[in-house]
Amino acid sequence: MRIRWGRVILALLIVLGLCGLGTWFAFQRAGLQVTGIDPGLGGVVAPTATRARGFVPATGEGSAAATAPRAAGTRAVTGAAGARDDSGLPPFRVLTLQYTPYMATLVHMEAGGYLEALGHDLQLFDVYSDAIALDEAGQCEAVRSGEYQALATTVDATRKCGEGVAVGIPIGQSAGNDAIVVKAGVDTWNDIFEHAVAFTGYSVSEYMACFASHSANQPIQLPIRMDDAAAAVDDWINAGAEQNILSVVAWEPEVSRALAAVPGSQVILSSKDVRILWDIVEFSSTAVEREPAAFEAFTRAYYAALRDLTRDPDSALAAMVAWAGDDPGRQALLTTTDAAEFRQQLDSEAFATLRDAAQLMDSRQTLLNRLDEAAFYWGYCGVDVPPVTAVETLIAPQFVQAVKADPELLGQPNERPSAEIFQVTDFTNAAAVTDAQIQQAQVLFQKGVQIEFMANRTDFRDPAAALATLGEAVRFLRTCQDCVLQVQGGAAYPGPRICPTCTAAESDRLAAARGRRVFDELKSQFDVPEAQLYLVEQPHAPQYPGSNDEAQLRQDRQTFLTGYQLGGR
Numbered sequence: 001m002r003i004r005w006g007r008v009i010l011a012l013l014i015v016l017g018l019c020g021l022g023t024w025f026a027f028q029r030a031g032l033q034v035t036g037i038d039p040g041l042g043g044v045v046a047p048t049a050t051r052a053r054g055f056v057p058a059t060g061e062g063s064a065a066a067t068a069p070r071a072a073g074t075r076a077v078t079g080a081a082g083a084r085d086d087s088g089l090p091p092f093r094v095l096t097l098q099y100t101p102y103m104a105t106l107v108h109m110e111a112g113g114y115l116e117a118l119g120h121d122l123q124l125f126d127v128y129s130d131a132i133a134l135d136e137a138g139q140c141e142a143v144r145s146g147e148y149q150a151l152a153t154t155v156d157a158t159r160k161c162g163e164g165v166a167v168g169i170p171i172g173q174s175a176g177n178d179a180i181v182v183k184a185g186v187d188t189w190n191d192i193f194e195h196a197v198a199f200t201g202y203s204v205s206e207y208m209a210c211f212a213s214h215s216a217n218q219p220i221q222l223p224i225r226m227d228d229a230a231a232a233v234d235d236w237i238n239a240g241a242e243q244n245i246l247s248v249v250a251w252e253p254e255v256s257r258a259l260a261a262v263p264g265s266q267v268i269l270s271s272k273d274v275r276i277l278w279d280i281v282e283f284s285s286t287a288v289e290r291e292p293a294a295f296e297a298f299t300r301a302y303y304a305a306l307r308d309l310t311r312d313p314d315s316a317l318a319a320m321v322a323w324a325g326d327d328p329g330r331q332a333l334l335t336t337t338d339a340a341e342f343r344q345q346l347d348s349e350a351f352a353t354l355r356d357a358a359q360l361m362d363s364r365q366t367l368l369n370r371l372d373e374a375a376f377y378w379g380y381c382g383v384d385v386p387p388v389t390a391v392e393t394l395i396a397p398q399f400v401q402a403v404k405a406d407p408e409l410l411g412q413p414n415e416r417p418s419a420e421i422f423q424v425t426d427f428t429n430a431a432a433v434t435d436a437q438i439q440q441a442q443v444l445f446q447k448g449v450q451i452e453f454m455a456n457r458t459d460f461r462d463p464a465a466a467l468a469t470l471g472e473a474v475r476f477l478r479t480c481q482d483c484v485l486q487v488q489g490g491a492a493y494p495g496p497r498i499c500p501t502c503t504a505a506e507s508d509r510l511a512a513a514r515g516r517r518v519f520d521e522l523k524s525q526f527d528v529p530e531a532q533l534y535l536v537e538q539p540h541a542p543q544y545p546g547s548n549d550e551a552q553l554r555q556d557r558q559t560f561l562t563g564y565q566l567g568g569r
Helices: 005-030 101-111 136-144 155-161 204-215 229-238 254-261 285-290 292-311 313-324 339-346 354-363 365-380 398-403 435-440 463-473 504-526 550-556
Strands: 091-096 121-126 150-154 165-174 178-182 196-200 223-226 245-251 266-270 278-284 349-351 442-449 483-489 533-535 559-565
Touching: 091 101, 091 136, 091 292, 101 121, 101 150, 101 165, 101 292, 101 313, 101 339, 101 349, 136 150, 136 155, 136 165, 136 278, 150 155, 150 165, 155 165, 155 278, 155 365, 165 285, 165 292, 165 354, 165 365, 165 398, 178 204, 178 254, 196 204, 196 229, 204 223, 204 245, 204 365, 223 229, 229 245, 229 254, 245 254, 254 266, 278 285, 285 292, 292 313, 292 354, 292 398, 313 339, 354 365, 354 398, 435 483, 442 463, 463 504, 483 504, 504 533, 504 559
Parallel strands: 091 121, 091 150, 196 223, 196 245, 483 533
Antiparallel strands: 150 278, 165 278, 165 349, 178 245, 178 266, 442 559, 483 559
């Protein structure tokens, strides 16, 4: 029989090709190394050495040596992670961070299949993985475009992104996870910015530094911007004569590492005391318009997961650990596998319950204040913030408002996953501050502000300018309910060439009256409670008594403000 070798060779090539294709498909389902995505319910991208806020390095891993800076907007695999959907359900794609206690609800939500029960496949993507590799600008565009439905981020990042994204779910407020750590000799917020300060550039750490810098009226003169918190802490620890970095802004666990490494160091500002950092789930406005039912299902599933996490955190952790298994991508989302440590870590976040969220979304004023502050503080530090037609468009209240009608999800007022209480409103309802509390309080900063008064009177020369100055002065009080602003009028003693008949007693009385006027304006115009204001009736002593120099007299006539933090009330 004549063998047709050409056909035989062709057949063999076809068989080999089919075998290779089959092997490739099998590898795609079984192996995680091709795309870095777990093929189970919801994809989780495998972690990289680049640290997100709060990432805990594996045992023995170097602090900064393994960290490589990300190129702006780099995307190694555009959208490849979300392509895997073995559940048959429409995917709901959420960009997340590694190791953050406030991620606990989202991880529990994925581990428990809460959204799958409502007809959608929750898929969590590590935003800093090699397969995604999005910097903050890239995250903004990915959500704004609708490629991802949501992003776990902070309010200040939402404001920096601008129109096209909106606050959908308030996760909570950082309550101790972020801090400014200082070396011996730095005693007030003013002192921080007289020397170099290190932080992760354009992150929540820089935002925290901007807040403290503005509150103290002390510009950041020597910023040391690093790619991540570990590198910032390393530079701070190793700083010497050539680069004397006395302060570092970081998040846990780097805060604890910094304190342990430098004897005499201390936390001078903690997010536990100043609730400036708000963690949220940011929604894509494009996707909301396209598929509103999916976002209501996501919101409902989120609060069901939060309810169960609150009622039984140990069982929630067990489910999360079982879900993570041996998958490195999923393990990166766990803060710990120890139940006691897990409960302790939850206390570093003041979680917003559905009751809290409903109050925020019904009024929206507190959220609007946070968005306004974000634009202000970033602008103060020279970071561009895009204009928006209306700040209200950066809030999507309808889904929380819809879900709050479910009494089972609303829960009881005292049901919270952590000991920290979410601060729903600005300022405090505590009793008026006492002299004894002021005497025992920690001084945060001292500054003088220029408020022009009419000659020999307590009337403002330019009321609009005066109120603008005072509005900036009280910003920090909104997010620090244990903080107090002390007000004191400044006395100027002009020399005989300017006012030959003026007396010190007259100048003192006028200064005290002007201090009282500022104190009253803060209460009446800005609703600051007496619990956060303290008036010193005696005038601030002049620095240039008897001066005939108007510039020096203007400095003495300043209104002097001192920020205090009480020891708790």
